[in-house]
Each structure stands twice: as C-alpha cells, then as structure tokens.
Amino acid sequence: MLGVTLAILLQAAVTGDTTTDYNTAFKSANETGKPMLVLVGTDWCPACVTMKQSVMPRLLRAGRLSGVVYTEVNADAQPTIARKIMSGGGYPQLAMYRKTKDGWKRQILIGVQSESTIKTLVDRAVEAQEAETEDKLEVIPVSK
Template identity: 80%
Template sequence: MLGITMAILLQVSAVGDSTADYNTAFKDASETGKPMLVLVGTDWCPACVTMKQSIIPRLQRAGRLSGVVYTEVDADAQPRIAHRIMSGGGYPQLALYRKTKDGWRRQILVGVQSESTIQTLVDRAVAAQESEANKLEVLPISQ
C-alpha cells in the first residue's frame, strides 16, 4: 500500500501544477512580454469546473497556451484579486492581458468558452504582442 501511495505522489509531483499563482504569473508576463491568461472561477460553479478540468487542460496538452502565461484565480479564496480582474458578475471569466506601450490591455470572456474561442483569443493576443515587439522605433537623425 505504501508503495502505491509513493508512486502516486511521485507521479503527481513529476507532472506538477501547470498553473502559476497570480503574482508569479504577473511577474513572468511582465518580464517575458507574453500575454497573461487568467481563469477566474470557483469550485462550486459547474461551468468553472468544466473550464478548469476539461477545456483548459486540453489546450495545454496540445501546446495551444504556450504563447501565454496561464494562471487561475479562485474567487472564493482570492476575492480581492478576482474582483480586480473580473468585469461584472458571472463565472467563469477568462481575462487576457496584453502589455502595450500604453499599459496593459484586457479582454474578458464570460461563461464557458469553446477551445476554438479561447484559441482565437490567445492567437490574436500573441500576434498583436509579437507585432508590437517587432515595431522598430524610428529616431530622427540629428545634424
């Protein structure tokens, strides 16, 4: 029995948690320039559980979220952070933040979202981020 328990613990630790906490994710997004995708939900919300346990993990396994920093915020455990992120009521909310020269831009999706909708949101944010990063600053030549 102990051997089975140890094998399970080792397997869980080897797989690891695929989500960073909010502060770590924000720091990573700030430093790398990657957009940040945040799922705000609760454990009692069936739609949140679907997003958290089914839809997001499928996207992660397929490598579809590699262009963003992903994290989850439990609205019951972290109400202050959740309130700052959310746009009105309703769970789950998927917020995508993209750093621009004018500050962070946010897009919100409310409710259960399909993989294709999330993928489109992520692809557009990554493309916009890359486009902004590739813009060359033109400086006048002084004489």
C-alpha cells in the same frame, strides 16, 4: 532563475498542476512580454469546473497556450484579486492581458468557452503582442 523554473516545473509534474499562482504569472508576463491569460472561477460553479478540469487542460496539453502565461484565480480563495480582474458578475471569466506602450490592455470572455474560441483569443493576443514588440524594435535605415 533556472533553478526556480525547474523547481516549479518539477512541482507541476509531481502534483499534476500546470498553472502558476497569479503573482508569479504576472511577474513572468511582465518580464517576458508574453500576454497573460487568467481563468477566474470557483469550485462550486459547474461551468468553472468544466473550464478548469476539461477545456484548459486540453489546450495546455496541445500546446495552444504556449504563447501566453496562464494562471487560475479561485474567486472564493482570492476574492481581492478576482474582483480586480473580473468584469461584472458571472463565472467563469477568462481575462487576457496584453502589455502595450500605453499600459496593460484587458479582454474578457464570460462563461464556458470552446477550445477554438480560446485559441483565437490567444492567437490574436500573441500576434498583437509581437506586432507591439516589432514596433519597438523598428530598425531605422542609416543614410549614406
């Protein structure tokens, strides 16, 4: 597994691509328990281009997405996946998925978002995920 991770990191370093494909991201989120943040957009949408080329890279470089698994879905290249993720029309859409005891929960933001809005979304999802994990690991005191 370490070899695969290193290969992905090396490829990202060479190509400058810091995102993983959706299936890999989902698998990682499922295995690690981290929330998953998905940017759904297109190449022809100016707002999508802004999110993909400016906003999200700044957050990634600043380490603001380290608590989540991040991926991007191109709605033109991957329409089936995009339709399943999106909530109605409009691009771009940011979908935050968080695994709970009742299944995956989703929160959607539509349109260009500020770095502070995305950071708040990420922070809340990470905090909620940690609280969910702590509930599962609750220590029951043993009576003497």
